[in-house]
Amino acid sequence: MKTKKQIRNLFLERFEILKCRPNQGFMFNQLYALSLTRDEYKVLIEQILPELEDDGIYTFNNAFFRLTEKGYDNLYINMKTEYDIANIIFDKCREFSLKSNQVVKWNIITEHLRKNLNPKELNLAWLVIDKLCQKEYIKLEPESESMPHCLRLLELGYDYMYDENAILDLSTRIQIIPDGIEIASNEAFNAMWEWIGEQNAPKYLTGSMLYNIILKVNKALPPTYDLFLNKRRKNNESTTRKEWLYEIFKSLSQEQKSSFFNYVESFVNQTAPIIGTLEAIGNWQNNTDVLQFTHVNDTNSALSQSVAAVDKKAEQQEAKMHLSVFISYSWDSESHKQWVLNLADRLCAAGIYVYLDQYDLRMGKDMTRFMENTLNKADRILVIGTPKYKERAMERKKGVGFEYSIISADLMNNLDTDRFIPILRVGPNEDAFPPLLQSRIGAFMDNDDNFDKVFEELVHEIYNMPKVQRPPLGAMPDFLQKNN
CATH class of the missing domain: 1.10.10 (Arc Repressor Mutant, subunit A)
Structure with missing residues (x-):
């Protein structure tokens, strides 16, 4: 036993x-x-x-x-360091015997990282890659007609890979509050939140870690995070991280706000440990999350509204069984895009968070980064099958081609996975899906008359609560026991 x-x-x-x-x-x-x-x-x-x-x-x-x-x-207490992750990337480049100015497909690197890193390490990897680019060890080449999305090894990276005495330099100084922004302003708070607040922020901090930092500058708060949350619950106040942190931030003096930002910035830059109690939670330097950030230039009123509206929505979602799906489809026609959007709306209404380009991609957004991040984060992937989808997937065309590169690699590495659900929209099956998806059981939504019935079955599957479940095994029947 x-x-x-x-x-x-x-x-x-x-x-x-x-x-x-x-x-x-x-x-x-x-x-x-x-x-x-x-x-x-x-x-x-x-x-x-x-x-x-x-x-x-x-x-x-x-x-x-x-x-x-x-x-x-x-x-995830015992995590690889930034230097460990950088060397994993260079090891893959060595595997292909890359020389200076040669390239390797980007999806090969990302799949190698996904295979070798846990979620926290994987998110830290995007920050490491950003630093390697800044320091000119590597360069990321965008996809073009003649070449796929690639990682290019630069001369400095080549020298580091093959020189045993070379030292890797990942030192960068990150300024979380841009110059010219008033330290006590809502804009400063919002800029900081982009770095440490959202779950896919570059240096994500959990609620307990945030509280330990703010407690350092405001000794009047309850001595522990649990006591603080219990007090707010008793007073029917929000326990959402952004909301309670924003309330405390507004109550701080100018000097306290400056001190708070200094502590946060030391965390972001991985300098000396901030507070002793942080180390009790785990290695504070390793509590990091995803790469890119975007500064949000909200007005004061817009920020206060977003704090109330966005986090209220997040709090409501936390009260549910908050599963998520990514929808992979091709833009066959405007009517097809609308059908996919309607499906996504219905899933949202059923309590399922949907990652969809029509929801999430706006002008200026990085489409490739969106697909990589959300395909990795989603609990299930819904693949809407049509002949056009299969064509673009097999020929690696446009966004569908990139998505299917990730999907196919995942399927090959984990044949037992059930993350991918084929949804047939225009058939037959062999004309609508690439070979790796054709043998998987999915949903048939090619007949709109049966949509509601099939949709209900799909939601049951996403929640992992099938209508027909195996009953518990009973005891041996009496008539068998009597025979014995």
Whole structure:
């Protein structure tokens, strides 16, 4: 029989395998994947799960294990450094024997990183790549008619790869508040939030870490994050990170705001540790999240409205089983785009977060980065099959071609995955999907008369709550026991 520690680790590994972020997780019926004996399952359910829930590692509701911020921090304490990640990239370049000014396909690099890094490390990797570009070790070449999206090895990178005495320089000084912005303004707060606030921010900070920083400059606050949250709940106040942090920020003096930004900036630049209590949570330098940021030039009134509106929506979503899907499709026609949009609207109404270009891509946005990030973050990928989709996927044309490059690599690396759901819109099946998707069970939405019925089945599948479920096994029948 496995030890209690081994059983505990197997359970926690499910969050790692599924690359869960805070507020993501898996259904109770997925515990079967742990392959435990009856007695081991009993230990898990009666002893280990209650202990982990009491420790705040996960929450459990609607038959769903949801990873908390504390659980996320604890799960990925031992992380690779920026230098480790940079060397993983250079190792892949060595594998292809790249010389100065030669290139390797970008999707080969990204798939190599996805295979070798956990979610936090993967998000840190985008920042590492940005630094390598700034320091001119590498250059990212955009896709063109003659060449796919590539990573080009520059002379400095070549020298580092093959010179044992070369030292890798990733030092950059990041200024989180742009010059000319008043330190006490809403615009300064918003610029800082772009770096540390959103879950895919370059240097994401969990609620407990944010509180430890703000506590350093405002000693009048409750001494612990738990006490602070309990007090707000008792007063029926929001516990959303951006909302409570914004309220405290507005109450600080000019000097306190300046001190707060200094602490945050030292974290972003990975200088000396900020506060002793941060280290108790884990290696504070490693609590990072995704690459790119965009400064938002909100007016004061717009920021206060966004704090109330955007985070209110996020808070409502957190109260639900917040699963997400990415929709991969081709722009066959305006009517087809509208049909996809209608499907996305219906999924949103069913409590499912949808990553869709029509929602998320605006002028100035990086389409490639959007596809890479959201394909990685989404719980399930819905592939809308049409002959045009198959053509563009197989010939690697336009956005569909890039998306399918990622999808096909994922399918080849993990043939048992069920993340990808084919949805037939215009058939037959073999004309609508690339070969890797043709054998997978999907949804038939080629007949609008049956849309509601099929849509309901799709939502059941996304929530991992099939209409027909295997009943629990009963005891041996009495008539068999009597015969014995």
